[in-house]
Amino acid sequence: MTGCAKRCKQGLIKFALSLHKLVTGTLIKDKADDDLEMTMVCHRPEGLDQLEAQTNFSKRELQVLYRGFKNECPSGVVNEDTFKQIYSQFFPHGDASTYAHYLFNAFDSAHTGSIKFEDFVTALSILLRGSVTEKLQWTFNLYDINRDGYINKEEMTDIVRAIYDMMGKYTYPVLKTDAPKQHVDAFFQKMDKNRDGVVTLDEFILSCQEDENIMRSLQLFENVI
C-alpha cells in the first residue's frame, strides 16, 4: 500500500508541475539542455612521444593514424554505435554488428565503453607490428567473451556465428544452419588438446603454432599501414 501511495504522490506532484508549466508557458523546454551535456565529452591522447614509445609505430605513422582518427571522431572517442556503424560499412552484404560488438570489447581493453586513440593505436600496434605470441594473445582475448581465461563452446559458437552473419544471406554454397556448429567442432577438435571442453591460452597458442597455415597468414597484415 505504501508503494502505491508513494507512486500516487509522485504522480500528483508531476501533474502539478506540468500544470504549472502549462500556465507559465514553459511546457516544452529543457530537452535541449540535457542533450548538450552529453556531447561535450572530449579526450586528448597522451603526447606523441609517449605513444611512440608504447607502440611499434613511428611518429609519422602515428600522425597519419591520428589525423584519420580525429577526422572521424572529433571528440576523440569512439563509442560502440559509431564503431558498429563504421565496421558495418565494410561488410555491406551481411550484418556485422555482432562481430563489431566483440571487436569493440577487444579494443576497449579497459572496458570504459568507448575507444580512445590510445586503445586504438595500441591494438593496431599489436595486430600489425606485434610478435606472433602477442597477436595470438589478442585473438584469444577476442574469442574469450567473458574474459575468464577460457574459451568454451558457447563463446566460440557466438563468435563463429557472428562471423558467418557478416557473410549475409547470399553465399555460395548456400549457408546451412549448422555450419557454425560444425566449424566450432572442428576448431575445438584442433585446439582443445586435453579434451576438457575449454581452450586455454596456452593450448590456443600451442595449437596455432603447430598450424603452418595460421603462422603464414599471420604475416599477411604486416604492411597494412
Next chain:
Amino acid sequence: MAAGVATWLPFARAAAVGWLPLAKKTMPKPPVDNSSRSDEILYVNVSGVRFQTWKNTLDRYPDTLLGSSEKEFFYNEDTQEYFFDRDPEMFRHILNFYRTGKLHYPRHECIQAFDEELAFYGIVPEIIGDCCMEEYRDRKKENQERLAEDTEANEAMDAPLPPHSTSRERLWRAFENPHTSTMALVFYYVTGFFIAVSVIANVVETVPCRPPKGSVKELPCGEKYQLAFFCMDTACVLIFTFEYLMRLFAAPSRCKFMRSVMSVIDVVAIMPYYIGLVMPENEDVSGAFVTLRVFRVFRIFKFSRHSQGLRILGYTLKSCASELGFLLFSLTMAIIIFATVMFYAEKGTKGSTFTSIPASFWYTIVTMTTLGYGDMVPNTIAGKIFGSICSLSGVLVIALPVPVIVSNFSRIYHQNQRADKMRAQQKVRLARIRMAKKGTTNAFLQYKEDRDRDSDSTALCVKNKSAFEHQHHHLLHCLEKTTNHEFTDEMTYSELCMTESVGFRTSRSTSLSSQQGAQNNSTGCCPRRARRRAAMRLANSTVSVSRGSVQELDTLHVKTTSIPPQTRSSLNAQADDLKLNCGEQDFTAAIISIPTPPANTPDESLPPSPAPIPGILRNTRATAYTHDTVKISSL
C-alpha cells in the same frame, strides 16, 4: 563508402587477424601497395586562391576529379601546383567535402552555378549532407519548374501557326489563345458579352416591375416581359450551344474535352433551356423545371475562361483540397459535440428553441462562425457557459487552416504574376539579344559586301577585325565554298520572296527542296539570282515556321535527298547538343539558299530527284525541326 571509412580500412584489415585461427583455408595474398606511404601536401590554386591539403584527403574519393588522375591534366609544372580556373568560393565547399565527408550547399549561391561546379569536379549531388539536402532539393525543383514554365510560356505564347495545320487545329488554337487572330478575339468578346447579358437577364427577371395596366399586384419583370426575356435567353443559349459545338469539333481529343471542367460547366449552363423546351407544360413537372432554372446561374462560371483570376482561385481551392477537407471535418466534429451539449443543457427550459439536436446544429454553426443571428439563444447558465466555449473554439478551429489556404493562393498568384511579367519582359529581352546578334552576323555579310565591291582593296575590310573575327569569317567562307551557297540576310531574302511567286509547300518539315518549279538555274548563268530566288523561298518558309525552341545551330547539315529523314533527326540531335539557353529566335542569321531543287517533295515520298548537278548540293529537308528554322547563325 564515406571518406572516413577509408581511414578505418587499415584497422578493419588488422582486425581480420581475429579470423585467422578459424580459417579453414589459406588466406589470399594481400594486395601489394607500391604507392609511397608518406603523406604529402598538395597545392591547389583556384583562380589565385591557394588551397593546401593532404594528398590523402583528396584520395578519399577516387571517382572524382581531384581524387583521380584527372587532376594531373591541371598540373602546372612551373609552379608545382594544380591550377583550376573556377570559382574559389565554390571550391571551398568542394574541398570541405573531401575533408569532412559531407557536402554542404551554400544557400546564397545560385543553384545552377553550384550544380555546374559539382559536375566539373565529378561530384554527384546526391551526397549532399542531410543538413543541406532539403534546401538544395527545394531550390532545384523551384528552378526547374521555373525553367519549364518559361519554356512553356515561350511555346504557348503567340507562336505563329505551323503552316499547314488543318482548319480544325486552327480553330482550336483560336479558341485557346484568342489573341492569335482578330476573329478569335471578336468571338471571345462576343461570348463574354453574352454571358454577361445572360447572367444579368437572369437576375433582372426576378426584380418586381411596375404592375401591368389594370392590375394591382406587382409582378416580377420576368413575367411581365416574358417574351422579351425568352428571346434573350434563346439568343444566349444559341450562342453558347454554337460555341460548345465548335469547341467540341475543334478539340484534339474529344473525350478529354468532354471530361474537362469547362465543358461540363458549358453543358450545365445550356441544358436547362433545352430541357425546358422539351418538357410539357405540366403542373407537376414545372416545379422541377423551376429548379432547373437555377442551373442557369452556372453560366457565370463561364467567365473563368475570360478571367485568369477566377481560374487561379479555382486552382487554389483545388490544391488546398486537403486543408479544406480537414477544416470541414473538424468543424463537423465540433458542431456535433456542441450541439449535443447545448441540447441537453437547454432541454429543461420551457419554450426553448433547442427542440432537437439537429435543431441545435444551426445554433452551433451560427455561433462557431461568430455570426450570431440571435434566433436561438441559450437561457440556462450551463447553456450560456457552453455557448461561450463554443464560440471561442469556433474562432480557433476556423483560423487554423486559413493561413495554409492563403499561402497557397499567394504562391499560385505570384507564380502567375511572374509568368505574365516574364512574358512581357521576354519581348524586350529578345529584341535586345537580337540586336546584339545582328551585329555579329552583319559583320560577315558586311565583310563580304566590301570584298565583293572592291576585291583588290581588301585592306579596307581588314580595319578593326580581331584575330577571332578573321578566323571566323574564314570559316564561314570555307563553308560557303563547300556548299556552293552563300550567306545572305533577311531583307534581301524577303524581298526576293516577294518577287518570286513560287508556291512552295509549307510542310511541317519545311523542306527546303520544295517547289522550284521549272526553274533550272544552274549556278553557272545566274548564280546570284537563282540563289536569291531560292533564298526568298526559304525566307517564306522560315517566316511562317513557328518559333518554338530556341537553339541555334552553328553548322548546317546538308545532305543529298537520299537520306532526308536522317538529316532531320541528326539535325534534331545536334540541336539538342548545342543547348544554348539564349531564349531567342534569330531570324536574321544567314539562310542558306537553294540553287536548283527540282520538284516538290512531299513529306512522305522522296522527290523524283534529277541527277544531282555536280558540285551542287541540295538542301533537302535541311530545316527540319518541327519548330525551328534552319539557319546558319553566326555566333
